[in-house]
Amino acid sequence: MKLLKTTLASAIAVAAFGLSTQASAGTTLDTVTKKGFVQCGVSDGLPGFSYTDARGAYLGIDVDVCRAVAAAVFGDASKVRFTPLTAKERFTALQSGEVDILSRNTTWTSSRDAGMGLSFAGVTYYDGQGFLVNKKLGVKSAKELDGAAVCIQAGTTTELNLSDYFRANGMKYTPITYDKSDESAKALEAGRCDVLTSDQSQLYAQRIKLAVPDDYVVLPEVISKEPLGPVVRRGDDEWFAIVRWALFAQVNAEELGVTSANVEDLAKTSKNPDVRRLLGAEGEYGKDLRVPKDWAVKIIKQVGNYGEMFERNVGQGSELKIARGLNALWSKGGLQYAPPVR
Amino acid sequence: MQKPVTGPSVRGSMLTDPKIRAWAFQILAVATVVAVGWYLFHNTQSNLAQRGITSGFAFLNNPAGFGILQSLIDYTEGDTYGRVFLVGLLNTLLVSVLGIIIATIIGFVVGVSRLSPNWLISRLAALYIEIFRNIPPLLQIFFWYFAVLRAMPPPRDSHALGEALFLNIRGLYLPAPAAADGFWAFLVALAIAVAGCVAVARWARQRREATGQRFPVLITCLALLVALPVLAALVAGSPFTWSVPTLTGFNFRGGWVVIPELVAITLALSIYTAAFIAEIVRSGIQAVSHGQTEAARSLGLRPGPILRLVIIPQAMRVIIPPLTSQYLNLVKNSSLAAAIGYPDLVALFAGTVLNQTGQAIETIAITMSVYLAISLSISLLMNWYNKRIALVER
Numbered sequence A: 001m002k003l004l005k006t007t008l009a010s011a012i013a014v015a016a017f018g019l020s021t022q023a024s025a026g027t028t029l030d031t032v033t034k035k036g037f038v039q040c041g042v043s044d045g046l047p048g049f050s051y052t053d054a055r056g057a058y059l060g061i062d063v064d065v066c067r068a069v070a071a072a073v074f075g076d077a078s079k080v081r082f083t084p085l086t087a088k089e090r091f092t093a094l095q096s097g098e099v100d101i102l103s104r105n106t107t108w109t110s111s112r113d114a115g116m117g118l119s120f121a122g123v124t125y126y127d128g129q130g131f132l133v134n135k136k137l138g139v140k141s142a143k144e145l146d147g148a149a150v151c152i153q154a155g156t157t158t159e160l161n162l163s164d165y166f167r168a169n170g171m172k173y174t175p176i177t178y179d180k181s182d183e184s185a186k187a188l189e190a191g192r193c194d195v196l197t198s199d200q201s202q203l204y205a206q207r208i209k210l211a212v213p214d215d216y217v218v219l220p221e222v223i224s225k226e227p228l229g230p231v232v233r234r235g236d237d238e239w240f241a242i243v244r245w246a247l248f249a250q251v252n253a254e255e256l257g258v259t260s261a262n263v264e265d266l267a268k269t270s271k272n273p274d275v276r277r278l279l280g281a282e283g284e285y286g287k288d289l290r291v292p293k294d295w296a297v298k299i300i301k302q303v304g305n306y307g308e309m310f311e312r313n314v315g316q317g318s319e320l321k322i323a324r325g326l327n328a329l330w331s332k333g334g335l336q337y338a339p340p341v342r
Numbered sequence B: 001m002q003k004p005v006t007g008p009s010v011r012g013s014m015l016t017d018p019k020i021r022a023w024a025f026q027i028l029a030v031a032t033v034v035a036v037g038w039y040l041f042h043n044t045q046s047n048l049a050q051r052g053i054t055s056g057f058a059f060l061n062n063p064a065g066f067g068i069l070q071s072l073i074d075y076t077e078g079d080t081y082g083r084v085f086l087v088g089l090l091n092t093l094l095v096s097v098l099g100i101i102i103a104t105i106i107g108f109v110v111g112v113s114r115l116s117p118n119w120l121i122s123r124l125a126a127l128y129i130e131i132f133r134n135i136p137p138l139l140q141i142f143f144w145y146f147a148v149l150r151a152m153p154p155p156r157d158s159h160a161l162g163e164a165l166f167l168n169i170r171g172l173y174l175p176a177p178a179a180a181d182g183f184w185a186f187l188v189a190l191a192i193a194v195a196g197c198v199a200v201a202r203w204a205r206q207r208r209e210a211t212g213q214r215f216p217v218l219i220t221c222l223a224l225l226v227a228l229p230v231l232a233a234l235v236a237g238s239p240f241t242w243s244v245p246t247l248t249g250f251n252f253r254g255g256w257v258v259i260p261e262l263v264a265i266t267l268a269l270s271i272y273t274a275a276f277i278a279e280i281v282r283s284g285i286q287a288v289s290h291g292q293t294e295a296a297r298s299l300g301l302r303p304g305p306i307l308r309l310v311i312i313p314q315a316m317r318v319i320i321p322p323l324t325s326q327y328l329n330l331v332k333n334s335s336l337a338a339a340i341g342y343p344d345l346v347a348l349f350a351g352t353v354l355n356q357t358g359q360a361i362e363t364i365a366i367t368m369s370v371y372l373a374i375s376l377s378i379s380l381l382m383n384w385y386n387k388r389i390a391l392v393e394r
Helices: A002-023 A028-035 A061-074 A090-095 A110-115 A157-168 A181-190 A200-207 A237-255 A263-269 A273-278 A295-302 A306-313 B007-016 B018-050 B081-114 B119-132 B137-151 B183-211 B217-236 B260-286 B290-298 B303-340 B345-357 B360-389
Strands: A038-042 A080-084 A118-120 A125-127 A129-134 A148-153 A173-178 A195-199 A216-218 A226-228 A231-233 B159-161 B165-168 B171-174 B176-179 B240-243 B246-248 B251-253 B256-258
Touching: A028 A038, A028 A061, A028 A237, A038 A061, A038 A090, A061 A080, A061 A237, A061 A295, A061 A306, A090 A118, A090 A231, A090 B345, A090 B360, A110 A118, A125 A200, A129 A157, A129 A200, A148 A157, A148 A181, A157 A173, A157 A195, A157 B345, A173 A181, A181 A195, A181 A200, A195 A200, A200 A216, A231 A237, A237 A273, A237 A295, A237 A306, A263 A295, B007 B018, B081 B119, B081 B260, B081 B303, B081 B345, B081 B360, B119 B260, B137 B260, B137 B303, B171 B260, B183 B217, B260 B303, B290 B303, B303 B345, B303 B360, B345 B360
Parallel strands: A038 A080, A148 A173, A148 A195
Antiparallel strands: A118 A231, A125 A226, A129 A195, A129 A216, B159 B165, B165 B171, B171 B256, B176 B240, B246 B251
8 A cells, every 4th residue: 555655646746747847848938037037058167158257157158148138038137047067968958948048159050950959049159169289299280180189078069070070181089078178178288188179269268277378379270160159949939039139139239339338328319220120219129029128228238239248258358369250240251140120 | 035145245345355455456556657657758759749859769870970088899980879889888897897806806805804813904904994985986086087197197208117018197008919820829728728727626626525635726727827828829929919009199009008087987986895895795704603713723724714615605695795786886886987088888878979969868768778787687697696605504
């Protein structure tokens, strides 16, 4: 009888759990509004993208993407909670509903987009894979890396590109795989591997964390395309649209010259119809997205336009000093382009 | 005519009959379990389909496309995820087997030393046990990996032991043998030596049981094992050619390499588990009544043979069941290897493959069943051994 009781009890518990998972497959926007914050999956510590400062506050481009979404939904960019995830954990965390957005320098690929039940909402950073080596080795090009021991992060596109590159060039390598980017960087410093490979932006970020950054150089070769962007669960188009347009609003704002400093004035005084539509002074474009009318104003006031976000986190206003390059606006020779608000 | 008293009383007894009730409840329980299982399966399936997540096991045939640090079988980046699974499984088994052997040796030595009449030896053994069984295994793995093995020099300043052995932060580089002319003669000689050993041991045992005379089996065996293959090598030529590691470019090439990740995980798990095994061995020995020792002594046996022939065989019956649990723990703890980048089943299959394919349910299910299968096999083997050495009443 005791056995029977426990069996029944656990059966009921399991059934209830099953039902609740089915229920949570409803709309993400509703659950987010109900709980009052956006749960955002970020990296486990990567300067410029997502890391914590001395007071424990999260900073970085990936962090700002989530803050922009919170600003659009709640009018308050601080209504975000962050979950640090390793590369290996990230997709399961999103699929299972543990996080609402995965904003963790994740590369957009066809298999991730179509096969894993995910949707990439846009590209926050156009990146490419590179190599970081110790100057002492005297290596000038990635073509000289035959026989090297290479540190990589497990479960990334980097792992695959690396093997493609070495195979294509008829070279051999020894992969040393760690779960966390910190561990790879430490292994490089200790000499467990000769070279660290990752997206170039990450290499610059990891380089400044090393004990003597000047002993290390990033090699000139870029061996892959790595468009990084926020990811949401597939099948929730409404939430997908909010995340995507939060980013587009920032890019459009930069293009239209709207900054965090002038956004509130422009919302009242601007005569430019593009600006008026973006800032909610004309039309009801927020309603289509199921967010408040002044959603873009809140985003730009609290997080800034795309250019401000870039310079503050990884550009000239940061330690990384990465040039805009591919991430300049389309009108300035880059790839950042957003459809218009209308 | 008298009516048989069946009607209402039988219907009443249907509900109260303990046999029928027992059956009914059991059927109900089974039905519930099946229904819940089906519901979970169906719920998962429909949710996966609804979210557009690929499911099924077809991914095992897709090419993996990433490199692996250590592989006991041939592996290239073009091989399938199925092959990656095999590589991971073998790496896990390698750590488990090495760990079980080393832990058993250390455990028995320390366990016996713990009972030594020599004060220093028994205290050292106690110290070992108290230190290593009270520190979490993950910390011990980190200690060996980051504190000990990270302190090794870079490849260009390797510690060289002669011209063929090199030790550096990338691992221990050994010359690798490859079969040469005398290989088959060597193999045959080795087989003869092993067979000879078994024959000598059996003969010596029969003679001892019949006459009480002892024969130095161990020394004879070692002599056979060394002499015959050497003789074969002298007659038929060297059995191996050695590929010696040489420093070219960044690293040593050629030869075998024992990677530091393997050393760290094996050492840590062996030393950790050995502390528990030592306690099990001690308790097993103490479970044999002191009268046995006294009886053996009064028969004129010396301390060594007393331990070997009287105490240990009886202690084994107490030792084997908890020892099995320790072996299982070691195998399961080997999954901690993922923390230092050793490519075991969890790191490789439940980690990298899961991430590259996104098929969490399938990969985790496969990984769990593999651990279950390994553990059950060890249990079966140990239970069989336990039965074999169980007390036979005559």
